[in-house]
Amino acid sequence: MSLSFEGSVVLITGAGGGLGREYALAFAERGASVVVNDLGADTKGGGKSSAAADKVVEEIRAKGGKAVANYDSVEEGEKLIQSALDAFGRIDVVVNNAGILRDRSFARISDLDWDLIHRIHLRGSFLVTRAAWNHMKKQKFGRIIMTTSAAGIYGNFGQANYSAAKLGLLGLSNTLAIEGSKYNVYCNTIAPVAGSRLTEDVMPPDLLASLKPEYVAPLVLWLCHEACQENGGLFEVGAGWIGKLRWERTLGQIVRQKNKPMAPEAVRDQWDKICDFTGATKPKSLQDSMALMMNVLSDVESEVKANPTAAAGSISPTEAVGQKLPPTAFTFTHTQCILYALGVGMSTKDPDHLRFLYEGHPEFSCLPTFGVIPSQSALMDGGLSSIPGLDIDLTQILHGEQYLEIYRPLPTSGTLTSEATVVDLLDKGSGALLLLDMNTYSGNELVAYNQFSVFVVGAGGFGGKRTSEKAKAPIPPPKRAPDAVVTDSTTKDQAALYRLSGDWNPLHIDPSFAAMAGFKAPILHGLASYGFAARHVLKQFADNDPSRFKAIKARFVKPVIPGQSLQTEMWKEGNRIHIQCKVKETGDVVLAGAYVDLHGTSEASPENLTRGGALQSDLVFAEIGRRMKDAGSELVKKVNAVFGWEITKDGKSAAQWTIDLKNGGGTLNRGPYSGKVDVTFTASDEDFMEVVQGKLNPQKAFFSGKLKVKGNIMLSQKLEVILKDYAKL
Numbered sequence: 001m002s003l004s005f006e007g008s009v010v011l012i013t014g015a016g017g018g019l020g021r022e023y024a025l026a027f028a029e030r031g032a033s034v035v036v037n038d039l040g041a042d043t044k045g046g047g048k049s050s051a052a053a054d055k056v057v058e059e060i061r062a063k064g065g066k067a068v069a070n071y072d073s074v075e076e077g078e079k080l081i082q083s084a085l086d087a088f089g090r091i092d093v094v095v096n097n098a099g100i101l102r103d104r105s106f107a108r109i110s111d112l113d114w115d116l117i118h119r120i121h122l123r124g125s126f127l128v129t130r131a132a133w134n135h136m137k138k139q140k141f142g143r144i145i146m147t148t149s150a151a152g153i154y155g156n157f158g159q160a161n162y163s164a165a166k167l168g169l170l171g172l173s174n175t176l177a178i179e180g181s182k183y184n185v186y187c188n189t190i191a192p193v194a195g196s197r198l199t200e201d202v203m204p205p206d207l208l209a210s211l212k213p214e215y216v217a218p219l220v221l222w223l224c225h226e227a228c229q230e231n232g233g234l235f236e237v238g239a240g241w242i243g244k245l246r247w248e249r250t251l252g253q254i255v256r257q258k259n260k261p262m263a264p265e266a267v268r269d270q271w272d273k274i275c276d277f278t279g280a281t282k283p284k285s286l287q288d289s290m291a292l293m294m295n296v297l298s299d300v301e302s303e304v305k306a307n308p309t310a311a312a313g314s315i316s317p318t319e320a321v322g323q324k325l326p327p328t329a330f331t332f333t334h335t336q337c338i339l340y341a342l343g344v345g346m347s348t349k350d351p352d353h354l355r356f357l358y359e360g361h362p363e364f365s366c367l368p369t370f371g372v373i374p375s376q377s378a379l380m381d382g383g384l385s386s387i388p389g390l391d392i393d394l395t396q397i398l399h400g401e402q403y404l405e406i407y408r409p410l411p412t413s414g415t416l417t418s419e420a421t422v423v424d425l426l427d428k429g430s431g432a433l434l435l436l437d438m439n440t441y442s443g444n445e446l447v448a449y450n451q452f453s454v455f456v457v458g459a460g461g462f463g464g465k466r467t468s469e470k471a472k473a474p475i476p477p478p479k480r481a482p483d484a485v486v487t488d489s490t491t492k493d494q495a496a497l498y499r500l501s502g503d504w505n506p507l508h509i510d511p512s513f514a515a516m517a518g519f520k521a522p523i524l525h526g527l528a529s530y531g532f533a534a535r536h537v538l539k540q541f542a543d544n545d546p547s548r549f550k551a552i553k554a555r556f557v558k559p560v561i562p563g564q565s566l567q568t569e570m571w572k573e574g575n576r577i578h579i580q581c582k583v584k585e586t587g588d589v590v591l592a593g594a595y596v597d598l599h600g601t602s603e604a605s606p607e608n609l610t611r612g613g614a615l616q617s618d619l620v621f622a623e624i625g626r627r628m629k630d631a632g633s634e635l636v637k638k639v640n641a642v643f644g645w646e647i648t649k650d651g652k653s654a655a656q657w658t659i660d661l662k663n664g665g666g667t668l669n670r671g672p673y674s675g676k677v678d679v680t681f682t683a684s685d686e687d688f689m690e691v692v693q694g695k696l697n698p699q700k701a702f703f704s705g706k707l708k709v710k711g712n713i714m715l716s717q718k719l720e721v722i723l724k725d726y727a728k729l
């Protein structure tokens with residue numbers, strides 16, 4: 001379908017000739033009502049005439065188009081927009097195009113040369129756009145073009161004034177793109193090349209004639225069409241070619257160490273690394289930029305060696321940590337739930353199992369550990385290899401540990417989306433340990449959280465830290481005889497069955513592949529044993545009720561050969577059931593440091609807490625309180641600060657919390673607090689939840705005013721330690 005501008009009102013500045021005229025004709029031809037602005041100045045900004053604009057208006061009208069002329073300088077921004085409103089009643093598109101040149105070598109630029117260029121290009125575009133802005137916001141539609149130049153992007157001899165003003169327009173556009181985006185007001189920047197009177201002195205006549213303005217106009221039309229969703233882009237355009245530009249940044253180098261001054265010599269010595277574009281990244285936003293600084297601060301604080309990329313070159317925690325994999329969707333029906341239940345050894349021999357094996361059962365449910373499946377399928381997509389700073393050999397990966405937490409019983413069909421974030425990358429010497437957090441949502445609701453600990457053999461020695469406060473640690477069982485032991489057999493086809501749930505690694509089915517990997521036979525999936533152990537606990541201590549299941553953690557120690565028997569030993573300590581899983585025939589421990597957390601039968605469920613207008617954030621703080629009991633003193637050592645939180649609801653203060661990680665073993669306090677608070681954060685209940693669930697980046701929340709910070713702002717980098725890990729809700 002052709003792009004129509006019927007009903008749109010378009011203002012083009014400097015449209016009396018050159019590129020502007022071409023835009024005006026092209027918009028009018030496609031039905032737009034056009035305001036043709038031109039001061040009729042000479043190329044240096046001198047003189048004034050209405051002839052240029054009038055001529056273009058005549059041309060448009062002669063072809064049956066709609067146009068009016070405006071002869072004001074762009075420095076009178078309001079008047080230009082008023083012309084549009086007077087003639088056509090609205091303003092949809094502004095193309096900031098007017099321009100002049102006052103080229104001089106830098107030493108010879110006069111104040112006037114500098115100021116005039118800035119006044120027409122930068123200030124003029126600002127004034128015209130500001131005058132249109134509120135109209136566009138109100139009507140929830142607007143398209144704005146800024147015109148920069150290759151001279152601004154790359155520099156050009158004799159054009160210091162022009163280069164500065166032209167690149168200023170890109171900065172302006174970058175921010176307008178952010179401020180306008182939620183109102184469907186988009187701003188893009190073009191760097192055109194075309195023969196015009198501005199370029200006639202710099203280009204030979206033949207070239208001038210062949211670089212036609214009509215090879216630029218179609219880009220402007222597309223960017224200004226309502227169907228175009230491009231926002232904040234920068235394009236070079238000319239001769240019928242269009243390209244998009246973006247920033248690139250080297251992996252860079254940390255040149256300071258904890259508690260030591262930063263020296264220029266360190267900068268000199270690392271200069272090649274600082275400037276080496278190998279593996280460069282493409283930061284897209286201020287948040288991307290800030291996130292890196294925050295990571296550097298915490299890396300330096302936790303005494304990561306100064307040169308994280310030095311040894312391996314291809315592994316960089318600074319780059320990789322914080323990166324997200326593209327979200328993936330997992331659609332399933334009861335078939336997958338049943339197949340999974342069979343994969344982890346459920347059988348109709350046990351009448352209790354029927355609720356997991358028969359979709360017609362009145363209590364048909366999905367096993368809680370099915371929660372690893374959607375996230376595992378997200379990993380299987382191979383997205384890991386696209387993460388910058390994580391250039392690893394994917395064939396050298398071992399699944400080390402797995403933590404899974406379920407926030408509500410899993411549905412038995414539907415679509416779940418999973419989003420993975422690299423939360424840490426540790427240097428274990430012989431290998432690298434990658435911690436991946438994966439949130440799984442049903443619609444907007446977080447239903448499950450997984451943490452994968454993945455060991456990459458041979459990728460260590462890059463100088464990274466060895467431990468992470470973000471890791472969900474395994475916990476050894478109590479030193480007493482287990483309270484219960486369940487023995488279960490696996491069948492010869494257990495792995496063949498389990499793999500149908502989505503782990504297609506040939507290691508679990510192909511004898512020759514298994515032999516190459518050093519096993520005498522294909523081995524059972526670690527996550528299959530994990531499922532066995534979890535359901536043993538569920539049956540033994542929770543009456544097979546999936547709603548009682550909260551979380552499971554396990555470390556995979558040794559493989560199981562299908563056909564061997566699994567023995568799960570269980571110790572009950574309150575709502576935590578410690579487990580150890582062995583191969584009965586050999587006595588080898590296969591799952592270690594493992595536990596299942598159950599909800600107590602009378603414990604407040606999320607529904608109970610949020611009912612009756614309670615705050616969602618209360619839940620998070622309750623969770624923080626619980627975790628502080630486990631790890632309080634360790635956190636005090638790491639964080640050593642007092643955080644205040646002010647949670648608002650409907651614009652009013654609704655709750656105050658203080659997390660004291662400085663005194664004693666750490667305390668959580670609701671309500672007024674008598675001690676000294678180092679930093680206070682204010683956020684609405686909703687925004688707080690968005691941040692906690694990782695849907696709203698804290699820096700972004702801060703820059704958009706959703707998260708206010710009072711006090712020692714540098715402490716906000718430690719927030720992550722508390723929120724991200726301790727409030728996965």
Ligand code: NAI
Pocket residue numbers: 013014015016017018019020037038039040041042043045052072073074075096097098099100120124147148149150191192193194195196197198199
């Ligand atoms: P042009 O000189 O043909 O068109 C510029 C128009 O702006 C003229 O008609 C002029 O009267 C008008 N103008 C000047 N001051 C004004 C003011 N204060 N208020 C209203 N109108 C005013 O030049 P061209 O080449 O069509 O340039 C259009 C835009 O593209 C300019 O912003 C220029 O800097 C930019 N550009 C052009 C390149 C090219 O290769 N032609 C290269 C890079 C950028």
